[in-house]
Amino acid sequence: MNPHARGFFLASGTAPALGADAASTREHSGVRAIGPVSVSVRERTLHPVGPQLEVVLGDIVTESVDAIVNAANPSLLGGGGVDGAVHRAAGPQLLAACRELGGCAFGDAKATRGFNLPARYVIHTVGPVWQGGRAGEARLLANCYRRCLEVADEIGAATIAFPAISTGAYGYPANDATHIAVGTVRGTLSSVQSVRFVCFDAAVHACYEREITT
Ligand code: AR6
Numbered sequence: 001m002n003p004h005a006r007g008f009f010l011a012s013g014t015a016p017a018l019g020a021d022a023a024s025t026r027e028h029s030g031v032r033a034i035g036p037v038s039v040s041v042r043e044r045t046l047h048p049v050g051p052q053l054e055v056v057l058g059d060i061v062t063e064s065v066d067a068i069v070n071a072a073n074p075s076l077l078g079g080g081g082v083d084g085a086v087h088r089a090a091g092p093q094l095l096a097a098c099r100e101l102g103g104c105a106f107g108d109a110k111a112t113r114g115f116n117l118p119a120r121y122v123i124h125t126v127g128p129v130w131q132g133g134r135a136g137e138a139r140l141l142a143n144c145y146r147r148c149l150e151v152a153d154e155i156g157a158a159t160i161a162f163p164a165i166s167t168g169a170y171g172y173p174a175n176d177a178t179h180i181a182v183g184t185v186r187g188t189l190s191s192v193q194s195v196r197f198v199c200f201d202a203a204v205h206a207c208y209e210r211e212i213t214t
Contacts, residue, residue, distance in 0.1 A: 055208040057151040062088035066157035067121040091116040107143030127166030145184040
């Protein structure tokens with residue numbers, strides 16, 4: 001049967017030339033007809049597992065996503081950088097909500113509502129302080145991204161925006177941090193559909209652009 005006559009599409013997303021022979025199309029490695037267009041099929045062999053990734057330059061507090069991630073400290077009671085911006089934009093109720101959480105360990109993550117932010121939730125995570133790279137910093141940073149995605153699943157957040165955790169006051173080299181951020185998000189199974197990496201400066205943005213296209 002000619003799949004195109006029945007409104008079939010190719011899982012690779014590549015439209016065949018009109019009139020292409022269906023049998024020869026099936027013979028192309030990695031390309032096969034998988035069903036009518038009205039049916040949504042997730043083909044693991046053809047669609048990489050994981051959310052859609054985007055890199056943007058901007059201020060994370062303006063992001064209209066289900067959850068933004070805050071690069072916090074273990075007290076969860078505010079600070080500078082992203083943390084300061086998030087608390088200012090969310091308003092004083094955020095601090096009150098954070099007090100209820102009783103702090104957060106390095107590499108862990110906890111959620112609050114977003115209050116005055118466009119984002120519905122804030123996922124607070126605590127990245128490692130850079131100490132030269134031999135104090136388990138890479139593992140802790142990967143844990144942050146993994147835990148944020150787990151928490152996003154728990155609260156039903158399908159769209160999420162991350163800052164470049166630990167690359168500011170905590171001193172993590174941006175190149176290495178970016179590699180861990182993108183690699184961990186790509187390698188973590190979750191229900192999150194869209195991840196935006198929001199960079200505040202051009203140098204970090206360039207790192208992400210490079211990383212995401214490799
Ligand atoms: N939106 C997006 N990214 C931002 C923003 C913003 N509004 N502001 C800064 N960045 P940092 P850390 C970038 O220092 O290194 C706080 O005091 C920034 O350019 O916010 O994890 C906490 O309370 C950098 O690339 O977080 C902790 O004590 C990245 O976000 C400590 O800083 C992270 O910078 C956490 O340090």
